[in-house]
Amino acid sequence: MSSEPKNLLRRQVICTMPKDQSFPSLRTKKVALAFDSVSRFFSHCAANFDARSGTLTVFENPPTETEYSSEKLVTAATATFGEGTRRQWCGGARVEFCWEWKLPVEKLNAGISFLSANEPLPKYYVGPVQFTIFYDFVWKDLKTGEPLPYQDPSYCTHQVLAISGLGVFLGRNSSLSFDARFPFEEVDSDFLNYFQSVIEFIPIRLRSKNFRLSIPNKAGTESVWRKIAPEKLALIEEIIESRN
Numbered sequence: 001m002s003s004e005p006k007n008l009l010r011r012q013v014i015c016t017m018p019k020d021q022s023f024p025s026l027r028t029k030k031v032a033l034a035f036d037s038v039s040r041f042f043s044h045c046a047a048n049f050d051a052r053s054g055t056l057t058v059f060e061n062p063p064t065e066t067e068y069s070s071e072k073l074v075t076a077a078t079a080t081f082g083e084g085t086r087r088q089w090c091g092g093a094r095v096e097f098c099w100e101w102k103l104p105v106e107k108l109n110a111g112i113s114f115l116s117a118n119e120p121l122p123k124y125y126v127g128p129v130q131f132t133i134f135y136d137f138v139w140k141d142l143k144t145g146e147p148l149p150y151q152d153p154s155y156c157t158h159q160v161l162a163i164s165g166l167g168v169f170l171g172r173n174s175s176l177s178f179d180a181r182f183p184f185e186e187v188d189s190d191f192l193n194y195f196q197s198v199i200e201f202i203p204i205r206l207r208s209k210n211f212r213l214s215i216p217n218k219a220g221t222e223s224v225w226r227k228i229a230p231e232k233l234a235l236i237e238e239i240i241e242s243r244n
Contacts, residue, residue, distance in 0.1 A: 010150055011185040011216070024176060044198070067123070068122050187236065192235055196242075
């Protein structure tokens with residue numbers, strides 16, 4: 001452990017996905033297998049992780065839709081979780097609605113079981129049912145099991161920048177959002193060795209172009225993103241390719 005003052009702001013190597021980029025697939029049509037891959041990642045790589053409440057969404061078919069009916073799924077979800085909330089999710093030339101159930105952390109497994117019990121899920125251009133869970137986590141030392149150093153909020157300009165985040169979108173085509181904040185200041189041998197040790201457990205294929213450096217500004221009030229040098233991105237890409 002370093003003896004540096006805890007109020008010393010640090011840089012981070014981060015991997016985050018732009019809003020205009022689709023989330024990578026979890027590579028299986030089975031909901032249980034998709035979630036197992038996420039659980040395996042947490043088991044091997046996270047010192048601790050916290051789930052927020054989950055959201056079960058059933059997309060309602062419009063009256064003109066003849067190939068898909070949401071009635072069965074809405075009825076089953078209501079019987080399992082109680083009355084849901086109907087809201088508009090799409091507007092403009094085509095107005096569409098969905099039903100939502102907010103599930104507390106203790107019922108997350110029930111949400112996963114619900115999707116599995118209704119497989120194979122029907123085809124529809126969206127959904128037709130999705131269970132979304134967001135997690136916060138910190139990276140761990142794979143040898144000791146302890147959290148890696150420098151993941152305390154005091155090293156960041158804002159508290160939310162100290163932890164990594166993961167969003168799981170379970171359904172017919174399960175996918176994952178990944179906001180990884182590695183507590184390393186550079187793409188150096190320490191970072192590359194650690195990344196090499198965790199890449200096999202990350203359940204999606206990452207893109208080296210999504211890696212950046214997060215750097216505190218001089219005033220220590222904000223953090224800005226900077227591109228990583230091409231030769232260092234190439235080293236990240238080499239590790240990503242070795243996993244496949």
